[in-house]
Amino acid sequence: MALSMGGAVMAQEVVRIGHVGPTSGAIAHLGKDNEMGARMAIDELNAKGVTIGGKKVRFELLAEDDAGDPKQGTAAAQKLIDSKVVGVVGHLNSGTTIPASKIYSDAGVPQISPSATNPKYTRQGFKTAFRVVADDVHLGGTLGRYAVNELKGKSIAVIDDRTAYGQGVADEFEKGVKASGGKIVAREFTNDKATDFTAILTSIKAKKPDVVFYGGMDAVAGPMLRQMKQLGLNVKFMGGDGICTGELPKLASGTLADGQVVCAEAGGVEGAEKKAMEDFRVAFKKKFNTDVQLYAPYVYDAVNVMVAAMQKAGSTEPAKYLPVLAKTDGYKGVTGAIGFDEKGDIKNGALTLFTFKGGKREQIAVVR
Numbered sequence: 103m104a105l106s107m108g109g110a111v112m113a114q115e116v117v118r119i120g121h122v123g124p125t126s127g128a129i130a131h132l133g134k135d136n137e138m139g140a141r142m143a144i145d146e147l148n149a150k151g152v153t154i155g156g157k158k159v160r161f162e163l164l165a166e167d168d169a170g171d172p173k174q175g176t177a178a179a180q181k182l183i184d185s186k187v188v189g190v191v192g193h194l195n196s197g198t199t200i201p202a203s204k205i206y207s208d209a210g211v212p213q214i215s216p217s218a219t220n221p222k223y224t225r226q227g228f229k230t231a232f233r234v235v236a237d238d239v240h241l242g243g244t245l246g247r248y249a250v251n252e253l254k255g256k257s258i259a260v261i262d263d264r265t266a267y268g269q270g271v272a273d274e275f276e277k278g279v280k281a282s283g284g285k286i287v288a289r290e291f292t293n294d295k296a297t298d299f300t301a302i303l304t305s306i307k308a309k310k311p312d313v314v315f316y317g318g319m320d321a322v323a324g325p326m327l328r329q330m331k332q333l334g335l336n337v338k339f340m341g342g343d344g345i346c347t348g349e350l351p352k353l354a355s356g357t358l359a360d361g362q363v364v365c366a367e368a369g370g371v372e373g374a375e376k377k378a379m380e381d382f383r384v385a386f387k388k389k390f391n392t393d394v395q396l397y398a399p400y401v402y403d404a405v406n407v408m409v410a411a412m413q414k415a416g417s418t419e420p421a422k423y424l425p426v427l428a429k430t431d432g433y434k435g436v437t438g439a440i441g442f443d444e445k446g447d448i449k450n451g452a453l454t455l456f457t458f459k460g461g462k463r464e465q466i467a468v469v470r
Contacts, residue, residue, distance in 0.1 A: 114157075114158045114159060114160045115154075115157050115158070115159045115160070115418070116159070116160055116161075116162055117154075117159045117160070117161050117162065117188055117412075117418045118161075118162045118163075118164050118185060118186060118187045118188060119140075119144065119161055119162070119163055119164070119187060119188065119189050119190070119191065119405060119408065120163075120164045120165075120166065120182035120185075120187040120189070120190040120191070120192070121136070121137055121140040121163055121164070121165045121166070121190070121191050121192050121401070122165075122166045122167075122168050122175065122178045122179065122182070122190065122192035122193045122194075122198070122202070123136040123137055123167070123168065123192055123193060123194040124167065124168055124169050124170035124171075124194055124195065124198075125137060125165070125167040125169075126167050126169050127169045127170050127171075128170070128294070128295065128319070128321035128322075129170055129194075129195075129319050129320070129321050131347075131349055131395055132194060132319075132320075132347065132395055132396055132397070133167070133170075133194055135394065135395035135396060135397065135398045136192070136194055136216060136217070136397055136398060136401045137165050137401075138386070138389075138390050138392075138398055139216070139386075139394075139397070139398030139399060139400070139401030139402040139405075140163055140165070140191055140401050140402070140405055141163055141165075142385070142386060142389060142390075142398075142402055143401070143402045143403075143405035143406055143409075144161045144162075144163045144405065145389075147161050147405075147406075147409060148160055148161055152409065152413070153413075154412050154413055154416065154417065154418055155416040155417050155418075156416075159418065161409070164182060164185055164187055166178035166181060166182060168192075168193055168194075168195075168198045168202075170194070170195050170197070170198060170294070171198065172197050172198055172201050174198075175193055175195075175197075175198030175199075175201060175202045176201050176202055176205060178193075178202070179202035179205040179206060180205055182211075183205060183206070183209045183211060187211060188211065188212075188412075188418050188419070188420055188423075189211060189212045189213070189214070189408045189420065190206055190211060190212070190213045190214075191213075191214050191215075191216060191401055191404045191405055191408070192213070192215060192216070193215065193218065194215075194216070194217050194218070194397070195217075195218065195265065195266070195267055196218040196219060196220035196222075196223060196265070196266040196267040196270060197265045197266040197267060199213075199215045199218035199220075199223055200218070200220060200222055200223050200226075200266055203223060203226065203228055203230070203231050204226075204228070206228075206230050206231075207226075207228035207229070207230045207231065209420075210230065210420050210421055210424070211230060211420050212230050212232065212408065212420055212423070212424050212427055213230055213231055213232065214232045214233065214234060214404040214407065214408060215231075215232070215233045215234075215235075215404075216233075216234055216235065216397045216400035216401040216403075216404050217235060217343065217368070217396070217397040217400060218233060218235075218267070219233075219235060219236070219237050219238045219241055219267065219270070219271065219342070219343065219368050220237070220238055220266045220267055220270040220271075221237045221238055221239050221270070222266070222270075223237075224237070224445040224446045224447050225445060228446075229424065229428070229446075230420075230424065231446045232427070232428075232442055232446040232447075233446065233447060233448060234369075234400050234403055234404050234407070234435075234437065234440055234448050235343075235368035235369050235397075235400060235448060235451060236368045236369070236447075236448065236451030236452065236453055237368075237447060237451075238267075238270045238271045238273075238274045238342070239274055240368075240451060240453060241271060241274065241342050241343065241366050241368050241453055242270070242271045242272070242273065242274025242275040242276075242277070242278060242317075242342065243274050243275070243277060243278035243281075244278065244366060244453050244455075244469055245275050245278065245315070245340055245341075245342065245364075245365075245366050246274070246275040246276065246277060246278020246279040246280075246281070246282065246284070247278045247279075247281070247282045248340075248364065248455065249275075249278075249279055249282075249284060249313050249315070249338075249340060249364075250278075250279055250282035250283060250284035251282055253312075253313060253338055253340075253364065254312075255279070255284055255311075255312050255313035255338070256284065256285060256312060257285055257287045257309065257310060257311045257312055257313075258279055258284055258285065258286055258287065258311055258312070258313045258314075258315065259286070259287055259288040259289075259290070259306045259309065259311040259313070259314045259315070260272050260275065260276055260286060260288065260289045260290070260314075260315045260317070261289075261290045261291065261292060261299075261302060261306075261314065261315070261316045261317070261318075261326075262291050262292075262316070262317035262318060263291070263292055263293055263294040263296075263316075263317065263318035263319070263322060264291050264292070264293055264294075265294050265318065267317070267318075267319075267342075267344060268294070268316075268317035268318040268319075268344070269291075269317060270317070271317045271342040271344075272289075272315065272316075272317030273317075275315050275317065275340075275342075276289070287309040287310075287311055288305065288306050288309050288311065290302045290305065290306065292318075292322065294318060294319065294321075294322060295322075296322060297325055298329075299325070299326050299329050300329060300333070303326070303329055303330055303333050303335055304333065306335070307333055307334075307335045311337055312337050312338065313337060313338045313339075313340060314330070314335070314337055314338070314339050314340070315339075315340045315341065316339065316340070316341045316345060317341065317342065317344075318341070318344055318345070319344040319345065320344060320345045320346075320347045320349055320350045320353055321353060323339075323341055323344075323345040323350060323353070323354075324349075324350055324352070324353020324354040324355070325353070325354075327339060327350075327354040327357055327358060327362075327363075328354050328355050328357050331357040336359070336362075338362060338363075338364060339362055339363050339364075340363070340364050340365065341363070341365045342365065342366055342368075343365070343366060343367045343368050343396065343397075345363070345365050346365035346366060346367045346396065346456055346463070347395055347396050348393060348395055348396075348462075348463060349395065350363070350458065351458055351461040351462075352461075356461070358458050358461070360457075360458070360459045360460065361457050361458075361459060362457075362458070363457055363458050364455065364456070364457055364466070365455070365456050365457075366453045366454065366455050366456070367396065367453070367454045367456065368451065368453060369397075369399075369400060369437050369438075369451070369452055369453070369454065370438075370452040370453060370454030370468040370469075371436075371437060371438050371452070371468070372452075372468045375438050378434075378435075378436045379399060379436050379437065381436070382394075382399050382402065382436040383399075386398060386399075399435075399436050399437050400437050402435075402436060403433075403435035403436060403437050403440060406433075406435065407427070407430055407433050407435065407440055408427065410430075410433060411423045411424075411426045411427035411430060414426050427442075428442060428446070429442075430442050431449070438452065450470055451470070452468055452469065452470050453468070453469045453470075454466075454467070454468050454469075455467050455468075455469065
């Protein structure tokens with residue numbers, strides 16, 4: 103019996119799926135959130151027992167840290183390819199996702215980003231690149247129109263952190279503002295590791311804006327909001343998904359005024375779809391004893407979409423399941439219906455607008 107049981111275990115095919123995110127550095131809280139989303143999906147698939155092409159499989163997650171750094175990101179990507187992963191979910195940032203995507207493409211290994219929003223990612227002609235969130239054209243443009251049409255912004259200042267994500271979303275925001283008849287009175291930049299914004303904010307304050315937009319992540323946006331308060335620059339503050347996290351009030355040291363921040367998360371559910379997302383959040387909290395930060399549900403869906411394509415193709419070989427993955431349409435995930443267009447972008451991607459009240463995120467609207 104021991105021998106036969108051992109044989110059953112040996113018959114299981116081990117399928118390696120990679121995940122890459124910044125699990126060290128200033129936005130490690132977001133990278134860890136993503137990695138936990140991947141672990142949750144892998145654990146559930148293994149508990150369920152999955153058969154692909156008539157073989158029982160056991161999934162193994164190979165998790166790498168890119169620290170939000172492009173060079174470390176490409177090194178992590180190569181390490182995963184050398185480890186024979188059959189698919190990768192990641193990276194978190196556009197600045198790491200884009201350079202890593204060439205390595206995955208050259209190896210023919212499918213990559214699904216749960217959070218990279220720079221349009222360039224899926225416009226390089228790589229058949230292996232997919233994403234499960236809307237891109238910056240949609241996100242930045244929507245926020246730009248909202249700044250003018252809903253917040254009645256007449257003089258708008260824009261700051262970005264010069265990363266692929268930050269600059270990209272700020273550029274699209276600026277286009278949205280101008281298309282709606284708004285005026286950009288200042289365009290400044292910092293970097294993703296900066297802590298002192300006094301010179302930038304003093305210059306902006308002199309131009310008397312009624313809205314400040316920041317393209318970057320919450321680790322920089324928090325101290326920036328704190329310094330705005332110190333300088334008496336009490337205006338609306340906007341940003342993309344990078345600042346739209348549960349950590350922002352803490353990073354701003356409690357200086358957020360209710361309704362001051364308006365941000366957008368690339369994704370969102372409404373109506374009947376809300377229950378699946380809420381159930382996921384409850385299960386995530388129970389498993390990891392922490393709340394979802396931002397994109398864990400999208401990572402969870404990305405892993406499951408990838409595995410669903412393997413099952414449909416009857417193979418875990420990238421060359422065989424990749425064409426099936428590309429034709430994904432109407433997959434019901436916890437983040438809503440998932441389908442990919444010819445570029446690998448999600449079809450009909452949603453955006454959710456949020457503000458903060460009492461130190462907690464509050465949904466304003468879901469926009470498609």
